[in-house]
Amino acid sequence: MKKLRFILPLFALCVLFLTGCKKEETFKTFTQPYWHEEFNAEYTATMTAVVTLPQEIGTYVQEGDELAAFINGECRGVAKNIDGLNYIMIKGMPDENEMVTFKYYSARNMYMYQCVNCTAFENDGIYGTADSPIVLPLVVINE
């Protein structure tokens, strides 16, 4: 019985250790954004983007998800989803050549993804078409 008094607590400790050592990895979550195009009379030029989400993200698309294009942190266009394709009319100045960043919010998982400097703004430019949409190389924001 002396052995039992030693062995049973040891056994219980082993079980506790084995079952309790798991610590889940955490990722930053975001509240629902409200993206809308900034009004500026100088933004007379437009660029069209037709993009899709990568499969690992697109699988979880649901109501409340948002996709928008940004130049210098300013929202220049919000996507409309039509038959699984995201159409974005990006606004800017005619001679503007700044880099465009796309941001995507997943309401299902509350993750924010972005594609920084994905393409340069170009008056009347086209970034993807309905027949050949661009799959956005999105990266999760975790800082």
Added chain:
Amino acid sequence: MKSLLMAGVILFSAVALASAQDNVKKENTFLNNWYVEAGAGAQALFSTDATRLSPKDRISSSFSVAGGKWITPYLGFRLKVEGYAYRAYSEVDGLYLDDAVMFWVWGNNDPHRLNVRIMPDGSYNRNLRYINTHADVQLSLFNMLDLKPKEKWDVIMSAGIGYNRLIAFKGNSGVNSISTNFGVMAKYRLNSYLDINMEVGTALMPDQFDGRVTGKMYENNLAVTLGVSYKFKRRGYKSNNVPIEVVREVEKVIRDTVNTVKRVVVEKKVFNEPFALSTISFRINQYNPILGQQIAFENIVKYLNANPNAVVRLDGYADSETGTPEYNLALSTKRAATVRSILINDYGIESSRIQAQGIGSNSQPYSENKFNRAVVATMLEK
């Protein structure tokens, strides 16, 4: 699959070998040699993509209870129920039983996704709940190979087949499947009733047992559990082919044999200088002498014929490293009674000139363990 078949063939060959070596038919009444076990430990699942989990994320708990019975010292059966959790891993491009488009055609919508946290790359842990019930054949290797270091340790192999039930949990539906189970257990005896053990086991299940179809032939887990066994009081094995005269002789000798101390005291009072003339050897757990020992019997007979006043005392022994003391006492008594019967029936020695008694395993005449499976013939004067 080949390795699985090979393992099965090897195990069942070992069972057949054990049975073949065990020449004495055992009577193991229904109430004898039962035990129950309980254990807990950790396990990992080796399903598709599970290797993408970190080692600590793959580990989950496993609990088990079992009940069984040893038919012979080597061979037993058990029914084991184990279960709790598996940790699997999946990506978005799998096929899932819960998204059946039609018979044998599945879609890639896993309802489990709705209930678990999704990683930014779309992958997710599949937390499964299960219960696996299986019936196993068990082989005691140490008893088979006659290795019983201090009667404390044993190594037991097991193999069996069972029914695995994936329990409906977090969106998953229940899934039924057949499991093939293998295990190796190291057992340490604490006392007559309790053992502690550590078992390493694996259960092989068909690919879709977890609700996900990946095209693999089977998936398996690997579990390590620590457990406690409780052995019920009635243990031991006895033969059912004992002649009635031997049974009566055994009963008489047991009745007359109070204990070794009393025997020694009686010897000292009555006899002077007894000497051991010969030894008759036996195999483990048998009471018929090993063949080819006629010379030992003839020496006893010659001495008795040459010395009309002499009597022979047959002291039966059993080795102390196998069996319980109670069982060994009965076995040693049978050995002595069998030798006595041979001397009377085959060599015509008068029964009044033969004394027989079982000593058991409390006293060991030889330092080599297996030599103590013997009857020692000691010559005395009337």
